Amino acid sequence: MSENDPFKSGIRRPYLTMPGATGMPDLKNILSSMPKENEHRFESAGEFIKRLAHRVSKWRENVAEDEVPVVLTFLPTGDVVEVLTIGEDGHSSVVIEGQVDGQDCMFISHQASLQILCYTRKLEEEAEGDDDPKPKRTIGFHVGGEEIEA
Secondary structure, X not given: OOOOOHHHXXXXXOOOOOOOOOOOOOHHHHHHOOOHHHHHHOOOHHHHXXXXXXXXXXXXXXXXXXXXXXXXXXXXXXXXXXXXXXXXEOOOEEEEEEEEOOEEEEEEEEHXXXXXXXXXXXXXXXXXXXXXXXXXXXXXXXXXXXXXXX
């Protein structure tokens, strides 16, 4: 190698080096030895929903007593759906039950095109003489036959 060799100077040196190996590792070989469920686990709708449920649960811990988390998703038409439940529909799709302009709806989408907005809303004041406290509204997350409430 000459002094001006880009591999010697580090400009084109591989980002990952392994002792006793030359060049870059064969990614296809690594992926072929990985079980299929682990290979695609990170990109499944179920994992997306589990992570969203975990985030909303953690977020709820820091929300004021008189507030509740709200999850919205946006339709391609521009309409906004307030999410009541969200579940996996196969490997990469989600099904959402919610409300658009006060009307019940169901929306099915590939997770890659789903846009989610989370915010908080003040709980409605209880009417005078109403001694029964209103339960905090929860959002249902359905993954693999299990329901996670957040």
